[in-house]
Amino acid sequence: MDQISNPTPPRWPSLFLRWYCHPDYLEDIEGDLIERFETTTRVKGVKAAKWNYTKDVARLFRPGIIRPLSGSYQLNQYGMFKNYFKVGIRNILRHKAFSIINITGLAIGIACCLLILLYINDELSYDRYNKNFDRIYRVLHVYRNAESPGTLPPPSPEEFQVWGSAPVGPALKADFPEIESYFRFTSPVELLFEHGSKRFQEDNMVFADSTAFDIFSWNLISGNAKTALKEPNSIVLTLSTAMKYFGYDEPLGKTITIDQTETFVVTGIMEDVPSNSHFTFDGLISMTTFQIWRPEIFDAWGYVDFYTYFLLKENTHIESLESRIPDFIEHNGPEWYKADNTIALEPLSDAYLHSKAARQPGTTGSYTNIYIFSFIAAFILFIACINFMNLSTARSMERAKEIGVRKTVGAQRHSLIGQFLLESILLTILAATLAIALIALVLPFTRELSGKALLFSDLLSWQFTLLFAVSILLIGLLSGSYPAWILVKFKSSQVLKGNYKTSSGGTSLRKVLVVFQFTLSMSLIVGTAVIYTQLNHLRTQDLGFSDDQMLVIDFGWDGAVQRQAESIKAELKAHPKVSKVSASRAVPGAFFPNAGTTIESADGEMIMHNPGIYEIDQDFIPTYEIEMAAGRAFSKDFPSDTTQALIINEAAARLYGYTKMDDVIGKKFTQWGREGTIVGVVKDFNYKSLHTKVEPLSIRYAPSNSLRHLSLKVSADEMNTTISDIEQQWAHLVPQRPFIYSFLDDSFNKQYEADVRFGKIFTAFSGLAILIACLGLFGLTTYAAALKTKEIGIRKILGASLFSIVTLLSKDYIKLFIIAVLIGIPISWFVMNRWLDGFAYKMQMGPGVFFVAAFICIFIALSTISWQSIQSALRNPVDSLKDE
Known part of the structure; x- marks a missing residue:
């Protein structure tokens, strides 16, 4: 009853008011609020009074009434x-x-x-420009064969490849209702495009399914995304390609002649594929065109020329599909495929940075490089902050x-x-x-x-x-x-x-920070030296073939050139600066296919593997000066070589179980419809990047319709004149085909563009990091010299030499540099060894690398501190002592 007759304001709002209210105003404000509370209680009751009191306390929480946070109230x-x-x-x-x-x-x-x-x-x-980024996956394939089917262990990530067969996509869509749509495209094809007077060889066109725009977020500027790639002989061009042929005219509905035989209708124009895509192209040709040209390969699980992507339905987990892959293989794969081959499903998010699969449709990045650059960025900023702390x-x-x-x-x-x-x-x-x-x-x-x-x-x-x-x-x-x-x-x-006085703790901290800066500087110098030494090692590595002054002409599968290859070779070889000419499907460093190849083992069993394949003429091995390990090369003296002979490399011989190369000569083989015997074994040569070991390779005599390149060994004298003469000869011999050439060493070294770019970026930012470290060191030396100005003046008056004064100012830092070098050597050795693991052929990091890096590091540091030390030592002692 007392509480009802004598109600009090609510406790928590009152405490809040006393906490925030300025002490000078608290008594008056709180008194007014209590008076209002009592009046409201009489008129409207206790509940309404408490609610109004709480609202009033909240409204008063504003500048002018809130107490100061600290210090004087008048601050x-x-x-x-x-x-x-x-x-x-x-x-x-x-x-x-x-x-x-x-x-x-x-x-x-x-x-x-x-x-x-x-x-x-x-x-x-x-690839994050794709709106369905998280739902897009691609199919990885593994092709391998064991002597006893089913005995191989599960494949490692490195054994998979992105390049696969055509029937996998439709089979996945049929067996897995979770898949909304699938999309296939082929390896880039080289085609001669003509429109009016404009003629170019296009090297980055792909055949593609009509579902392209259902899965990937490519912007179609004109045309119907649903129908643009449905009909045969239809093509969608990127904007830059369309501009090349049509300028600012409307290209939709116009025609382009391909390889002088086929007419294609432009059914769509799309924006160029974003640069941050793991594969790119200049145009999409309808897959129905390819099906008309090569209908048999679309049911062949062993024909490899397709990349397959698919889109999962929403709220679907990929794990449910992965668990059913063995049943899928059992239900769809041919008998030869089931024992040791399989597929895997890789998210689009892994395609660029994380995928270890071979035969990628485009370039891949490196998460290791991201970590390295992140470290350099953090280091650069950190030493800048260290410099500030040291100087302050x-x-x-x-x-x-x-x-x-x-x-x-x-x-x-x-x-x-x-x-x-x-x-x-x-x-x-x-x-x-x-x-x-x-x-x-x-x-x-x-x-x-x-x-x-x-x-x-x-x-x-x-x-x-x-x-x-x-x-x-x-x-x-x-x-x-x-x-x-x-x-x-x-x-x-x-x-x-x-x-x-300056605390010993502060001095010690500065020394620790200087050691830290130059430890990392030492590591960066070692890193730069190792990167450039490794790149030079790649350039000077014996590749097992001659790439010097090798001029390669790409005629893009032109049928007329293929049919007249021998006569064209003879005409080109007649030039006095051309010593050798050969024709082939592939050249070192360029694209080549794989072929299912069965070879007789030592005990007479026929074993099938999937080595790479080079198709060449009889002049290829002599032109490239590839050495034979056993047997012989192809020769016109053996007419059966064109259809019944096969050459393999040493890696392939080992793959089929042979340790002595002579033992495989005369063994039977079957490959792509051919049967015959092994006639030779070439020594391993690096036909691929030196990032990988030499892989198994089969070499066979090329049918005329498989030729694409001419390789010319030319003299280094008067090179420009020679190229001009060959171009004129080409215009006379092959008027329908543009003269497209490259030097093999240049094109082969393009495989290392990413490594060269990494080296340049690493060197640039390493140099900046060292520059910042030197700026801080310069500042510390300047300050140290200023503190010892009078001491230096007294020493000079007493006869101290320039060298002794410079030593006085530098000796403490020299000790720190030596400590930094000793710490930096094992750190840099560990990090750069990890980087070198990405190369099959790598330099050896001997003590010379570290000695040179240590010398450079100490030289840079001493040069930084010597300038200020010498300046201080050369000052007139009268100037430093007169203000004592």
Whole structure:
């Protein structure tokens, strides 16, 4: 009854009011609120009064009534920050050298980080333009054969390949209702395109299913996405290809003649495939065209020339399909396929960075490289922050008296920390502004260096903007936190008496940070040396064939050239600068197929494997100077060579169980409709990239319709004239075909473009990292020399030599550099060994690499500190002592 007759305001709102309300206003406000509460209770009741009281307390929570967070109640926050800002600007201008070093180092560090972040973002963005990115998968295939079917262990990821057969896609769609749609496309085909007077050999056209636009988010500018690839002899061109033939005219419905025989109708124009796609093309030809040309291969599980992708229905888990793959193989695969061959399903998200499968439809990236560049970005930014901390703590004695005076007049610890953190953030903002200007300046060079379409506009997205703003704030706080903590520890009574010194802890920390910087600098120098030595090793490696001055003409399967190959070879060989000419389907470093090949084993059993296949003429092996390990090469003296002979390499002989190469000569074989005997074994030659060991290869005499390349061994003398003469001969001999040529060593080395690009990027950012480290070292040396100015003057008066003074200023750093080198050697050895594991043929990292890197590292460091040391040693001692 007492509570009803004498109600009180609610407890929690009252506590909240007393917590936030300014003490000067609390008594009056609380009294008014209680009075209103009592009045409302009488009129409307207790419940309504408590509710109104709570609302009134909430409404009063506003500026002017809230108590100050700390310090004096009359503190003008704006004035305080204005003062911090003025003092910060004055300190930056007063110490121009240190400010320039800090701002420049931080700017380079931030710019490098943002550029690397753009590069990494591009690498991680591959294929994500597809709206169904998470539901797209592709089929991987493994083709292998055991002496006893079913005895092989499960295949490793490296044994799979993306290249497969045509019937797998339709079979998957029929057996798995979870699959919404499938899409197949072939390897790129080389076709001669003509429209009016324009004629080009197109090397990146693919045959594709009509479901292309159902699965991939390619933007069709004109045409019907559902029907554009349904009819035979229809073609969809990319915009850049269409512009090449039609300019600004409307291409839809117009015709293009292919290989001078077939007429194709342009049924669609699409935007160019985005650069961040794991495969690209210049046009899509309807798969129905290919089915008319080669109907038998669409039911052949052993004919490999297709890439198969499919789209899962929504809310479907891929695991449910993977568990049923064995049953799928058993139900659909032919008998020869079932024992040791299978398929796997790979998400589109793994295609570019994670896939280990062979026969990729395009280039692949490297997650290792992303980790390396991320590390370099973090290192560059970290050493920039270290430089700031080192220079700030080293200058602590100069600011000690300022701290002492501030503390004496009543400055609190948090206000001093705020002052120095604001200075740090101010420096960081200036550095960030300079970094943006640097990025705008160097971005075109970065695009060329990385081979990527990096755009400045990507930095203006809200994600990048938010990340940039937060990062700048964090960098400023982290860089300034330790110096601020050191500075506010000074005791004002001792500082004002001049009784203070730099703490041993701060000195030790600076030494540790210098060692850390140059340990990583040493590692980066070793990394750069190893990368370029390895690339040079690849260029000078004995490939097992002659690629010097080898001119390769690509005539794109032209039937007229194939039929007249021998006479064209004779005409070209008649040129005085041409010593040898051969014809073949493939050349080293170029595309080649695989062939199911059965060879008789030592005990008479016929064993089938899937080695690569080269189809050549009798002049190929002599032209490329490939050595025979056993038997003989093809020869016109043996007419049966054209249909009944096979040559294999040493790797293939070992694959079929032979250790002595002579033992396989005369053994029976069957391959692609041919039967006969093995007539020769060539020594292993590197027909593929040196990233991999030499793989099994079969070599057979080419039927005329399998030829595509002519290889000419030419003299190095008067090369331009020779090429001009050959081009004129070609125009006379093959007027219907453009003269497309390359030098084999150049085209073979294109396989290492990604490695060369990686080396250039690594070197560029490593150089910048070392530059930032040297900037910090220069700043520390400058400050150390300033502290010892009078000591140096006294030593000079007492007769000290220039060398002894330079040694005085440098000896402590030399010890640190030696420690850094000793730590950096094992780190760099471990990291670069891991990188070299990506090559089958790799250099040996001997002690010379580390010796040279250590010498370069110490030389750079000494050069940095020597300039300032010599400057200090050469000063007139009178100037350094007159102000004592």
